[in-house]
């Protein structure tokens with residue numbers, strides 16, 4: 001289970017993996033359609049804690065997260081659904097008894113199973129990240145019913161919820177942006193890996209399914225679709241891996257590469273899974289066939305942390321256009 | 322009541338339909354009352370193009386359209402079945418007198434549940450390779466085999482069945498077409514769950530099922546020809562209409578296109594990029610309507626129309642595109658589903674159900690082959706198993 005510590009530094013019991021390792025791991029996650037709070041906890045929350053760099057809190061939480069005994073979720077307004085939500089971040093006030101949070105965050109990923117929450121809230125000095133215990137007083141988690149059944153989403157309400165402020169060694173917005181970059185690269189890896197697996201499954205089927213006395217893959221209609229999808233898959237893989245490489249090097253062009261990957265991989269996964277159903281015919285219209293599970297995941301992934309359209313705009317801006 | 326409206330008397334016909342609807346239909350966009358279809362049949366509005374002996378009026382297409390448009394204007398169902406009722410049309414065209422006598426009118430009255438027993442695990446696009454067998458035994462056929470993806474089999478009284486009657490003939494020439502009675506011990510129906518979560522289609526297991534001789538349409542080895550008639554009706558219906566969201570939204574005028582309504586509600590009509598996407602879909606729909614209108618005009622002039630074959634392919638594209646644009650409009654909301662999130666639920670359902678049209682009734686790829694070969698006259702794809710005895714053919 002060492003993978004849960006992939007984004008946790010070695011000094012806290014993790015693997016200390018960089019973006020390249022995380023992206024590679026996520027290709028496997030996507031291929032196998034792994035369910036669970038891996039992206040939200042082991043990648044997003046761990047990266048956010050590491051970027052904030054509160055020595056005491058990191059020393060306490062990160063080893064447990066690496067060991068798999070602690071699951072965290074991140075509640076940041078406009079993060080999971082970047083570009084489409086314009087809600088107001090929760091507010092944090094300091095009382096004699098400590099910090100209290102008020103407000104709401106929607107679309108929080110895998111919050112229902114989380115032992116702790118990292119909540120971004122406005123203070124009089126700007127945005128700060130707070131630690132909220134899962135069983136805190138005044139915290140309500142309402143699960144939302146989702147189209148991708150492997151994705152759990154919640155709406156969180158904070159009503160004078162007690163919280164602890166996490167100290168930050170850099171601007172909170174910068175720490176958040178860094179963590180989000182890593183999350184987006186990870187998600188791109190999941191999308192590229194998922195798309196590749198779906199194409200593999202489909203090509204195998206096209207070789208074995210006989211109609212008109214021959215394998216359906218011998219029809220150019222199917223062959224051409226498969227070739228187009230391979231172009232999608234390879235382009236997605238190139239984009240995801242390049243973004244990972246630049247991010248791990250701390251390159252100045254990492255931001256553009258992340259937006260490129262997020263848009264290309266998001267669209268590719270949807271296209272490949274959608275066409276795969278068509279190429280299978282009736283069998284893929286059944287619940288028991290995996291095809292729709294991949295389509296559901298692809299449609300969900302294309303909305304998380306910014307849609308492809310959002311990232312295309314980010315890409316142009318990063319290019320100075 | 323006149324059973325024959327002379328050509329040119331369009332206004333008289335319109336008045337007659339309106340008067341009848343005024344007297345019988347409870348009002349604009351109301352639910353159909355019990356026994357409504359029977360009334361429509363009795364009023365001779367269900368199949369006005371048909372001959373009078375089958376409750377028709379011998380109307381030409383132009384006049385029949387008037388009947389349909391008046392029914393549509395008040396939201397009354399049941400008209401235009403001489404175009405859309407796949408079962409009744411196939412039976413009238415190819416059935417025995419005994420079977421027609423027994424089922425044509427009940428079919429028009431919606432009293433008979435029907436299903437299509439075509440596809441098998443090994444025979445989908447390639448329907449001519451069915452392996453379900455129908456063997457003649459005295460005055461009936463005995464049917465054995467397995468069908469799959471059979472929509473509405475669980476509630477059907479009859480299934481339109483294709484089954485092999487001659488194993489030594491080439492595959493297109495040894496098939497029979499039957500109305501198989503479904504409510505009998507030899508017919509076992511097992512529901513399959515669809516990707517939408519619904520269970521409308523089924524596996525059907527046939528074990529010594531009995532089919533009377535009179536339920537055979539055409540000759541026992543001429544079923545392929547009958548099937549072409551039936552498929553043409555099915556595909557043309559799929560090109561004209563598609564199922565809306567699960568919760569049902571009924572028919573709507575182009576002015577309040579449901580996509581535009583959704584975009585307005587979601588505030589997306591302000592976004593110039595989304596406006597373009599929305600416009601493309603709304604225009605695709607309009608173009609399909611215009612194509613259909615021209616196809617009908619061609620038909621009236623007695624020329625066969627290439628436009629007719631395009632409808633189902635066009636509809637498939639429309640449905641997939643509309644679902645995609647709905648998703649763009651909703652953004653992150655499309656992550657959700659269920660009754661608490663009806664807009665997202667509709668959008669996700671429509672995304673999945675679009676495959677009903679792009680796979681069911683012949684896939685888009687097969688439609689394109691048909692258009693290329695039969696309409697454009699492009700050389701046919703070589704068929705390696707066409708003139709071989711079926712026994713020798715390779716199947717899945």
Ligand SMILES: Cc1cc2nc3c(=O)[nH]c(=O)nc-3n(C[C@H](O)[C@H](O)[C@H](O)COP(=O)(O)OP(=O)(O)OC[C@H]3O[C@@H](n4cnc5c(N)ncnc54)[C@H](O)[C@@H]3O)c2cc1C
Pocket residue numbers: 209211212216219220221222278279280281282283285436437438439440441442444445446447469470471472473522676677680681682683684685686687690
């Ligand atoms: C919702 C739904 C409802 C249905 N209801 C019924 C029903 O009530 N009764 C019934 O009998 N059937 C029904 N069907 C079955 C439907 O008609 C078949 O699924 C369809 O004809 C395709 O056959 P198949 O699934 O075996 O796919 P296959 O024929 O195996 O096709 C697989 C892929 O190969 C492609 N392909 C096959 N041959 C060629 C070729 N020559 N050239 C190019 N590409 C090709 C197809 O386009 C497809 O992409 C239903 C299907 C669906 C999805």
